[in-house]
Amino acid sequence: MEKQVQEIELMNEEAVKRALTRITYEIIEKNKGVEDLVILGIKTRGVYLAHRIAQRMEQLEGRPVEVAELDISNYRDDQQSLASAHKPDLNCTVQGKKVVIVDDVLYTGRTIRAALDAIIDQGRPKRIYLAVLIDRGHRELPIRADFIGKNIPTSSEEDIKVSLTDIDEKDRVTIHKPTQ
Amino acid sequence: MKRRMLVLEDGNVFKGYGFGSEKETIGEVVFNTGMTGYQESITDQSYNGQLLTFTYPLIGNAGINRDDYESIFPTIKAVIVKEFARVPSNWRSQMNLDECLKEKGIPGLTGVDTRRLTRVIREHGAMKALLTDTDSSIEECLQRVRSKKLPTNQVAQVSTTRPYVSPQNGRKVVVIDFGLKHSILHELNKRACHVMVLPFDTSAETILNLNPDGVMLTNGPGDPTDLPDVIEMIKELQPQIPIFGICLGHQLLALANGAKTYKMDFGHRGFNHPVREIATGKIAFTSQNHGYAVAADSVDPKRLSVTHVEINDGTVEGLKHRAYPVFSVQYHPDAAPGPHDAADLFDQFIEVMDAQKAGMIHA
Numbered sequence: 001m002e003k004q005v006q007e008i009e010l011m012n013e014e015a016v017k018r019a020l021t022r023i024t025y026e027i028i029e030k031n032k033g034v035e036d037l038v039i040l041g042i043k044t045r046g047v048y049l050a051h052r053i054a055q056r057m058e059q060l061e062g063r064p065v066e067v068a069e070l071d072i073s074n075y076r077d078d079q080q081s082l083a084s085a086h087k088p089d090l091n092c093t094v095q096g097k098k099v100v101i102v103d104d105v106l107y108t109g110r111t112i113r114a115a116l117d118a119i120i121d122q123g124r125p126k127r128i129y130l131a132v133l134i135d136r137g138h139r140e141l142p143i144r145a146d147f148i149g150k151n152i153p154t155s156s157e158e159d160i161k162v163s164l165t166d167i168d169e170k171d172r173v174t175i176h177k178p179t180q
Numbered sequence: 181m182k183r184r185m186l187v188l189e190d191g192n193v194f195k196g197y198g199f200g201s202e203k204e205t206i207g208e209v210v211f212n213t214g215m216t217g218y219q220e221s222i223t224d225q226s227y228n229g230q231l232l233t234f235t236y237p238l239i240g241n242a243g244i245n246r247d248d249y250e251s252i253f254p255t256i257k258a259v260i261v262k263e264f265a266r267v268p269s270n271w272r273s274q275m276n277l278d279e280c281l282k283e284k285g286i287p288g289l290t291g292v293d294t295r296r297l298t299r300v301i302r303e304h305g306a307m308k309a310l311l312t313d314t315d316s317s318i319e320e321c322l323q324r325v326r327s328k329k330l331p332t333n334q335v336a337q338v339s340t341t342r343p344y345v346s347p348q349n350g351r352k353v354v355v356i357d358f359g360l361k362h363s364i365l366h367e368l369n370k371r372a373c374h375v376m377v378l379p380f381d382t383s384a385e386t387i388l389n390l391n392p393d394g395v396m397l398t399n400g401p402g403d404p405t406d407l408p409d410v411i412e413m414i415k416e417l418q419p420q421i422p423i424f425g426i427c428l429g430h431q432l433l434a435l436a437n438g439a440k441t442y443k444m445d446f447g448h449r450g451f452n453h454p455v456r457e458i459a460t461g462k463i464a465f466t467s468q469n470h471g472y473a474v475a476a477d478s479v480d481p482k483r484l485s486v487t488h489v490e491i492n493d494g495t496v497e498g499l500k501h502r503a504y505p506v507f508s509v510q511y512h513p514d515a516a517p518g519p520h521d522a523a524d525l526f527d528q529f530i531e532v533m534d535a536q537k538a539g540m541i542h543a
Binding site for chain 1: 457458459460461462485487500501502503504505507524527528531532534535538
């Protein structure tokens, strides 16, 4: 029997926009401003989200905020790693800074673990925050987000897809449920 | 119809015909630029003590229906129009404007040049005026207008005297009533909020003892600096609970955080005020009704961020506290009447309350 998938929209364009604006405000609340902040987006969609958050901050605070991309492929724990051989080039220093890691979906926490390793290989930040658009649960590591767009309790058969206009058709978050 | 006239503080006299109630009345004369939504405006308690001029020339053509009241006992002083529709045409209409004003005891004035009246207000600022029969002497009227001291306890006049509940199953929200519009309750109920409406002079302690998820400060009439006790109450609440303020609530929140307010020359009253959200650059058309505003240069950037500005004159239209989940807008996101561009601020309030709750569990 062919497996059918049911797709449900959890967040539309407005909701994504609102969540990112709220996360921006929350980061400013918690950090008491944008002093020493570095926004690090995890490839691929985390990068676009990081840019959107940084842009909001710049418009609110009237000063530039540092943004960079983080490629964690060499730090993954599910493949033979060449980590020490290939340190990612961040184009920015994290030493003494307050780093905000940005990703689209927080699931097992393994990506974030890899991101933490990648950052710490570059220096010793004063503090690391985690901002995600979606927290879908099912952590396999003791990791949690500081800023969450939306909590979505899921089962592990379900799939969460974040689409962003930068690379997809439009801004939306959908859940894909297998049906018999 | 009876000849009646409007005598302005500056000596201008506008003669027309009376409709609605035949009472004599003194108040502040203001104008609204909306083309529709007269029923909501007339019953909006933010117009307490004011004589409201509609700049749109024909008012009342959709009649008065049972759905669009924003309060049960409106306290607006008078309605001034170029022309009112005697025979309304709308499937929801239950009565015409004249009958409604008679029933609510609100005097009306029709047949005046509302464009000229508006120009006078724009030039001289909102001012006091007397609506009376034409047989009175103008000198005597002028003297009465000029010597009249307008009340400063407007919020006390329109706030509920007893607490009440607008129930739903869901988040618990306390609404502090400074003259609330029913549409605020609609919007909160629609989003499954159990709403507890409390009088304006409720203490912070009473509010906190109810353990709400969030507090909403409503719109209302008058000068926010007339409410020093409320400002103290907000100071006590804001470190402990998410707050969403609109209109007068926005001004009170600003005052509680060291900013200042001022009386605008002729205010913002209408439904087509463009407002920019600074974070995203997005522009929304908003419904507004305010005669006071927050002074931009008085906002302490260490305590508050300006989040929204009016495009035409740069008025501060939105604020966010720097350290707490506390935010406000000067306009009416409930959009009754007006465009629905800003309705998602209620969703934002819900999401802020949820985020705060989730955060408390983690911490």
